[in-house]
Amino acid sequence: MAYYLNSFPGNHISIQKENYLYFGGTAYLGLQTDVDFQNIFIENIKKYGTNYGASRKSNIRISIYDEAEAYLSQLVGSEACISLSSGYLAGQLVAHGLNTKKHGFFYAPNTHSALSLSTSKSQSFSTYQTLKEALHVHLKQKPIEIPVVFLDAIEFSGNNFPDFKGLKSLPLSELVLVVDDSHGLGIIGEHGGGVYKTIKDLNPKELIVCGSLGKGFGVQAGAIFGSKSRISSLESTAFFGGSSPASPANLATLIHAEEIYKTKRKQLEYNTTFFKKHLDSLNKFQYMEGHPAFSFIDEDLNDYLESNRIIVTSFRYPDINSPMMSRIVISAGHTEADILKLCNVLNGM
Incomplete structure (x- = not known):
C-alpha cells in the first residue's frame, strides 16, 4: 500500500495521525533531517x-x-x-558513451535500469555462470569487440558486494566493467569511497564506476569515476554538455560536511551492529556484511510489521509486474529505542 506524506520520512512517520517507526528508504546516514547538515546546505x-x-x-x-x-x-x-544531476543520468551517459561498434554489452544479474541501453548487441543474464559462458564464446568469436559488463555493486541478493565471487570468475583482464555503486557511495569502503578500490584491485581491463550521491551523501547529484581519458571522452559528449548539472550548492555541501559524514558513518555502523546483536535470528533476511539493508520476500511479514506500527520499504520494483521488494533499512538516524522496538517485534513473531 502506498502512503502519501507531507514531510520527509525520518525514523518516525505519521499516517492518518498515527505514529509509525520507519525502517525504509535510502537515507542511510539520516542526513536529510539532520539540523547541522541542513545548516551547511542552507549556507x-x-x-x-x-x-x-x-x-x-x-x-x-x-x-x-x-x-x-x-x-x-x-x-x-x-x-x-565528473558530476551530473542524478545517478540515473550518470549511468545513461556511460552506457551511451560506450555504445560503439567496438563494444558488446553484457548485463550481470539484477543490474539497475540506470545502466540499461537496448541495442542489438545487449545481452542480460540471470546467473554469473551463464554470463561467464557467454563471455568466453564472445571473446573467441569476436576478439576485436571488447565486452562491457554492467553490474550493480550492491544489488541486495548478495551476488556482488562484499565478496564479488561471481565477478571474480569472469575473464576480467579482457573486460570493461561498469559498476553502479549508488547504494555504496558515501557509506561503505574507506571513508565512504564505495567499491572502486576493491574492484580496481581485481585488475579489469578498464573500470568505470557511477552512481547516485543522494543515498549516501544526502544531496541530489550523480557521478562517474574512471581514468582521465575515459572521463575526458564522456565530458566531451553532447549528452554531457547538453544536460543541466547538479546544483553547485549540493556539491559544495559534499566538501563542507566531511566531518558530519564521518560521524554519521560511525553511527550507522553502530546501529547496524546493534540491530544484529538484539535480533534472535537473521534467517528471515538476505543481507550483506557491511551494509545496513536486510531484504525479505515474506509479504506476511510486511503486514505483521505494519500491525505493530512499523513501516519498511515494500513495493514492486522496477515495475508493477516485478516481484515484491521488501527491505528493512537501518539508518544513522535511528535511536537504540527505535531499533530495540523493531527487534522486539521481530523476535515476537
Whole structure:
C-alpha cells in the first residue's frame, strides 16, 4: 500500500495521525533531517543559489564543480570524476558513451535500469555462470569487440558486494566493467569511497564506476569515476554538455560536511551492529556484511510489521509486474529505542 506524506520520512512517520517507526528508504546516514547538515546546505544555497541550469561548457563556469569532482575522485580512488544531476543520468551517459561498434554489452544479474541501453548487441543474464559462458564464446568469436559488463555493486541478493565471487570468475583482464555503486557511495569502503578500490584491485581491463550521491551523501547529484581519458571522452559528449548539472550548492555541501559524514558513518555502523546483536535470528533476511539493508520476500511479514506500527520499504520494483521488494533499512538516524522496538517485534513473531 502506498502512503502519501507531507514531510520527509525520518525514523518516525505519521499516517492518518498515527505514529509509525520507519525502517525504509535510502537515507542511510539520516542526513536529510539532520539540523547541522541542513545548516551547511542552507549556507551553500545562499552562496550558490537554488539551482544552476547552464551547461558545464558555458563560457561562465562555477569553480565548485571542479573542486568537488577532484575531492570525490580522491575519496573514491579514481584518476578522474565528473558530476551530473542524478545517478540515473550518470549511468545513461556511460552506457551511451560506450555504445560503439567496438563494444558488446553484457548485463550481470539484477543490474539497475540506470545502466540499461537496448541495442542489438545487449545481452542480460540471470546467473554469473551463464554470463561467464557467454563471455568466453564472445571473446573467441569476436576478439576485436571488447565486452562491457554492467553490474550493480550492491544489488541486495548478495551476488556482488562484499565478496564479488561471481565477478571474480569472469575473464576480467579482457573486460570493461561498469559498476553502479549508488547504494555504496558515501557509506561503505574507506571513508565512504564505495567499491572502486576493491574492484580496481581485481585488475579489469578498464573500470568505470557511477552512481547516485543522494543515498549516501544526502544531496541530489550523480557521478562517474574512471581514468582521465575515459572521463575526458564522456565530458566531451553532447549528452554531457547538453544536460543541466547538479546544483553547485549540493556539491559544495559534499566538501563542507566531511566531518558530519564521518560521524554519521560511525553511527550507522553502530546501529547496524546493534540491530544484529538484539535480533534472535537473521534467517528471515538476505543481507550483506557491511551494509545496513536486510531484504525479505515474506509479504506476511510486511503486514505483521505494519500491525505493530512499523513501516519498511515494500513495493514492486522496477515495475508493477516485478516481484515484491521488501527491505528493512537501518539508518544513522535511528535511536537504540527505535531499533530495540523493531527487534522486539521481530523476535515476537
